[in-house]
Amino acid sequence: MASILPFTFREAVADVDYKGYLIPKGWKVMPLFRNIHHNAEFFQDPDKFNPSRFEVAPRPNTFLPFGNGVHACPxxxxxxxxxxxxxxxxxxxxxxxxxxxxxxxxxxxxxxxxxxxxxxxxxx
Incomplete structure (x- = not known):
């Protein structure tokens, strides 16, 4: 239901167009894990405690309790x-x-x- 870190900071390494918005190179980006983990697009009834939802692995980059990539929790x-x-x-x-x-x-x-x-x- 929750990640120990509700958010993190990253820096855009290049200009990024995201859904019509420009994120300039060098700007800080703050991914909100709770918003990702509670997104109804990725999880049915996202605010309900339901461990069986993980009987099938979630889509990549939709469940990040330990972060992701080179900055993932060691x-x-x-x-x-x-x-x-x-x-x-x-x-x-x-x-x-x-x-x-x-x-x-x-x-x-x-x-x-x-x-x-x-x-x-x-x-x-």
Whole structure:
């Protein structure tokens, strides 16, 4: 649902015409990952949490949680493994109930559940 970095900066290395707008060489460009990741053109119901949307790989350059190209996060593969290990242990060793959740999200600057996400967690 969110990238740890909501945006980044890049510099145009040449004049670029983008949908009728000129981006001159040397200008800073700020890709907004949230706008890319929540684009209905690329993802059905983009504001809904739905991990099964990734059963089929997304189109190139439409899902960039670790950036892209030469500026991609060098630790992206390690981070993916760490997340898988964490989820494995949470699912196999713990149970949890979410208490009083809200569908609202606040951005400050990262996307988090409004009011937090209180949960009761117990070890099996």
């Amino acid at each position: 630790g992206n593969e390690l981070a993916k493994i760490e997340i898988l290990v964490l989820i494995y242990h949470l699912v196999t060793n713990y149970r949890w109930d979410v208490i009083d959740s809200s569908d609202e999200v606040e951005y400050s600057p990262f996307a988090v559940p409004k009011g937090g996400l209180p949960a009761k967690i117990w070890r099996l």
